[in-house]
Amino acid sequence: MMKISSCSKVCLIPARGGSKRVPEKNIRELGGHPLIAYTIDAAKRSCLFKDIIVSTDSEAIADTARKYGAEVPFMRPKEFSGEMSADIEWVKYTLEKLSGAGRDYDAFALLRPTSPFRTVETIKRAWGMFLDADSVDSLRAVEKCGQHPCKMWVIRQNRMLPLIPFGPENQPWHSSPYQSLPEVYIQNASLEIAWSRVPIEASSIAGASVIPFITEEYEGFDINTMEDWVLAEQLIERGQVSLPVI
8 A cells, every 4th residue: 555655746826828617717716716726736735646737738837837836837739628528548648758758656636626615625635545455546526416317318209218217116216205316426526546557558537446425515516617717706705615715
């Protein structure tokens, strides 16, 4: 088992430009600082990472990231910066390019700037769980589903079919009480952790063996829409959450 102190770790923060639902989301001000600043600050104050790297295709985001103490050693290529680009593309590219410069790491954490309420303690708790686990490839933040997928349907040729076609024949899950349904979790954007070998060798961020990191309260809150942004401001204003003093 590798100890936290002996494991070389890099923090990867993805922050491409061109956000449509919330324009310039990553550098839009929340509580007096750009959104990305809170993730950089939490990563720095955790004292876990050898390096904190922001992956972006935007010079404006790169300038802001550097101002708050992160590195942008190279820009993300356009082919990995589209709306439909998969995370594995830029993660693998970044780790390989860093390795080519003599910068190798045992493991990495992927911290998205859209989760400003993820705390230093959140990050430390996740790393402790990851390094204490045996024979795992990665850890991923999850939370209980608000809307149960067993109650969801797909429509094919104007006919409804249950998304999850399991359960007893005489009592299908879509017609069962919520209390009787299996517990289901959904991933959130708070964090992902994996050994660096996983994306390099398996072309996957998750790998085959993934352990859950169940987020608490607002740790997994993710800002993706203007409604999310307004709610984040309201939560701060009402004192339900607090942002770190930077």
